[in-house]
Amino acid sequence: MFKKLLIANRGEIAVRIARTCRDLGISTVAVYEVGDMGALHVRLADEAFMLTSAQGYRDPRELLAVAQRSGADVIHPGYGLVSEDVGFEQACEAAGITPIGPGSGPLAQVRDRVEAITRVGAAGLPTTQPSSRSFAPEDGAALLAEADQLGYPLVVKSCAGGRGRGTAIARTADDLLAVVRRSSAQAQAAYRDGQIYLEAAILPSRYIEVPILGDVFGNVIHMGDRDGSIQRNTRKVVTEAPAPGLSSSDREAIWQSALTIARLFALRGACTIEFVVDSTGRHFFTEVKPRIQVEHLVTEMISRIDVVREQIRIAAGLPLERSQDQVYLEGHAIFCRVNAEDPWHGYLPSPGRIGSFQLPGGPNVRVDTYAYAGAEVPVRYDSLLAKLVVWGATREETIQRTQRALQEIRIGGIQTNLSLIRLIIAHAEFVSGSYTTEFSRVRLLDALPLPPAERLRDLAAIAALAFLQHTQTVHPAIPQAYTSGWHRESRRLPD
Amino acid sequence: MSRLLITIAGHEFEVELIASPDSDGFIGVRVNGELLRIALPLERTLDTIEWAIVESHPYVLRIDHDLRWIESAYGRHRLQIRDLDVAVVRPASGDGRVKAPIPGLIARVLVEVGQRVAAGQPILILEAMKMQNELVAPRDGQVTTVNIRPGQSVLLNELLVEIG
Numbered sequence: 001m002f003k004k005l006l007i008a009n010r011g012e013i014a015v016r017i018a019r020t021c022r023d024l025g026i027s028t029v030a031v032y033e034v035g036d037m038g039a040l041h042v043r044l045a046d047e048a049f050m051l052t053s054a055q056g057y058r059d060p061r062e063l064l065a066v067a068q069r070s071g072a073d074v075i076h077p078g079y080g081l082v083s084e085d086v087g088f089e090q091a092c093e094a095a096g097i098t099p100i101g102p103g104s105g106p107l108a109q110v111r112d113r114v115e116a117i118t119r120v121g122a123a124g125l126p127t128t129q130p131s132s133r134s135f136a137p138e139d140g141a142a143l144l145a146e147a148d149q150l151g152y153p154l155v156v157k158s159c160a161g162g163r164g165r166g167t168a169i170a171r172t173a174d175d176l177l178a179v180v181r182r183s184s185a186q187a188q189a190a191y192r193d194g195q196i197y198l199e200a201a202i203l204p205s206r207y208i209e210v211p212i213l214g215d216v217f218g219n220v221i222h223m224g225d226r227d228g229s230i231q232r233n234t235r236k237v238v239t240e241a242p243a244p245g246l247s248s249s250d251r252e253a254i255w256q257s258a259l260t261i262a263r264l265f266a267l268r269g270a271c272t273i274e275f276v277v278d279s280t281g282r283h284f285f286t287e288v289k290p291r292i293q294v295e296h297l298v299t300e301m302i303s304r305i306d307v308v309r310e311q312i313r314i315a316a317g318l319p320l321e322r323s324q325d326q327v328y329l330e331g332h333a334i335f336c337r338v339n340a341e342d343p344w345h346g347y348l349p350s351p352g353r354i355g356s357f358q359l360p361g362g363p364n365v366r367v368d369t370y371a372y373a374g375a376e377v378p379v380r381y382d383s384l385l386a387k388l389v390v391w392g393a394t395r396e397e398t399i400q401r402t403q404r405a406l407q408e409i410r411i412g413g414i415q416t417n418l419s420l421i422r423l424i425i426a427h428a429e430f431v432s433g434s435y436t437t438e439f440s441r442v443r444l445l446d447a448l449p450l451p452p453a454e455r456l457r458d459l460a461a462i463a464a465l466a467f468l469q470h471t472q473t474v475h476p477a478i479p480q481a482y483t484s485g486w487h488r489e490s491r492r493l494p495d
Numbered sequence: 496m497s498r499l500l501i502t503i504a505g506h507e508f509e510v511e512l513i514a515s516p517d518s519d520g521f522i523g524v525r526v527n528g529e530l531l532r533i534a535l536p537l538e539r540t541l542d543t544i545e546w547a548i549v550e551s552h553p554y555v556l557r558i559d560h561d562l563r564w565i566e567s568a569y570g571r572h573r574l575q576i577r578d579l580d581v582a583v584v585r586p587a588s589g590d591g592r593v594k595a596p597i598p599g600l601i602a603r604v605l606v607e608v609g610q611r612v613a614a615g616q617p618i619l620i621l622e623a624m625k626m627q628n629e630l631v632a633p634r635d636g637q638v639t640t641v642n643i644r645p646g647q648s649v650l651l652n653e654l655l656v657e658i659g
Binding site for chain 2: 182185186189190340341344345346347348349350351355356379380381382383407410412413419422423448449450451455456457458459460461462463464465466467468469470
């Protein structure tokens with residue numbers, strides 16, 4: 001087993017990795033850019049090194065240099081940043097430091113998404129229909145020609161990174177180029193790679209993911225499935241496991257496809273095979289995520305498997321601890337992605353200092369976050385603030401508990417998408433489990449349910465008092481002397 | 496004492512503050528003629544008003560620092576507040592100044608001085624937290640000043656573009 005692990009990431013996932021390392025007795029090395037000096041992931045590590053190059057967390061060379069300087073024997077890249085950088089993985093392998101990932105060979109194969117779909121299709125498995133190649137946003141004429149062949153609606157996807165950024169739907173030829181330009185600009189900002197490709201959209205559909213684990217001996221297991229269809233502002237905000245509304249035969253079929261695809265690419269470690277499922281339950285392969293994902297938490301809840309621990313064990317060359325029969329999937333879990341952003345103002349990111357910070361507790365509620373009261377949400381990085389996941393024996397129980405947990409969370413000082421998440425979890429389509437990817441078009445913010453009349457009256461009265469307190473600072477509406485049980489001068493309780 | 500007209504989620508309530516806090520810290524308020532007792536933390540900044548108790552009902556709150564909305568377990572509701580003792584109603588702010596809503600980097604500038612723009616038209620793209628955010632013209636008019644260039648970092652509330 002490894003002695004020392006370098007965490008080549010920041011934020012929530014760096015904290016998450018540090019925790020498992022502590023659990024396993026592996027010492028940790030954190031890296032940080034200057035703005036992250038006091039961040040939680042730095043404090044939780046045994047050693048910490050500042051990154052000085054302009055690229056910071058994205059600089060493979062400096063990350064490797066820190067690993068060598070600190071004597072780390074393994075590197076966990078988390079998600080995003082260098083986690084899908086083939087060159088980084090190769091450099092680590094060449095330097096004799098184990099990179100946690102699928103191996104540089106499989107990584108290169110699945111990173112070329114168009115090629116990956118072609119290869120899976122050639123193996124006789126159903127796939128979505130991609131464009132023949134990837135494009136730069138300037139290839140206007142070629143894009144339009146290709147789009148006509150594929151037929152609308154189309155999904156525009158970025159070649160680099162995760163699906164959160166740079167994925168959008170073009171419904172007609174009129175909006176294709178505008179959508180491409182926007183997607184490409186987003187991908188450029190997030191991943192420094194503006195290449196995009198097209199995929200024939202299946203609408204309405206569900207986005208179903210099958211997380212798998214594979215070891216160096218060729219053993220592969222799946223850990224059930226999850227549904228990532230609920231998206232807002234092109235990003236997954238709510239994910240649940242298992243996916244609702246799949247028949248047991250469709251579910252079994254999708255699992256088997258995922259295992260076949262994992263073997264086809266000889267994937268190692270934790271990966272996710274992603275599918276689009278149409279309204280009749282047929283599934284189509286769309287891509288492989290060759291790393292741990294933000295949503296892996298929901299899988300951990302129904303399988304009780306610590307995915308980071310498995311990643312480390314697999315990278316150390318150990319065989320999988322369990323066979324497929326020993327993966328026990330139990331109950332239901334709902335995952336919510338809490339972002340520092342304002343859904344009421346075009347999802348504008350909301351950096352700043354966190355004021356109050358209260359997390360939910362109670363049975364079967366877990367929150368993974370790098371944040372705390374007084375923490376700074378930096379402007380430079382992703383808006384992911386906290387991951388809430390809730391478990392229950394049944395889907396109904398889990399929905400109710402999720403609503404309860406969402407009422408308990410309070411994050412002040414910055415804007416968050418919590419009230420949007422509350423609306424999603426309470427929405428009839430979510431509660432019935434009948435939603436599809438078209439849910440992103442439901443206008444949640446316009447049709448707010450009204451509370452009972454008496455509660456609205458109470459809130460009006462509260463707002464009035466808040467207004468008076470706020471505006472009448474010169475002549476306070478409520479004299480200071482009355483604000484505590486004590487008289488200021490006499491220091492005894494008033495009569 | 497003060498009389499206010501509160502419009503919350505489109506419903507109007509007339510609220511009158513009628514008494515200073517009693518010894519338990521509850522304040523007497525009349526809402527549409529009905530007497531209510533309310534307790535809440537005494538904070539000058541709205542961000543820090545986290546809870547209230549109205550009669551026997553506790554609330555967990557978030558109140559916008561400009562009092563445009565109030566959020567509780569029942570959701571988020573739009574607010575409008577008018578002081579009935581003050582005849583003047585504050586005009587809705589609608590000048591043509593476009594300020595940076597968050598600190599970030601100017602990715603693209605889509606307009607130039609002299610150009611006519613329509614309300615809602617994208618005028619520049621501000622990059623922050625790995626996201627490209629489109630800022631739009633707040634009203635119809637002609638661009639009178641452009642204070643920024645692509646690639647420039649801007650601070651919160653920095654004046655970016657003016658529309659005359």
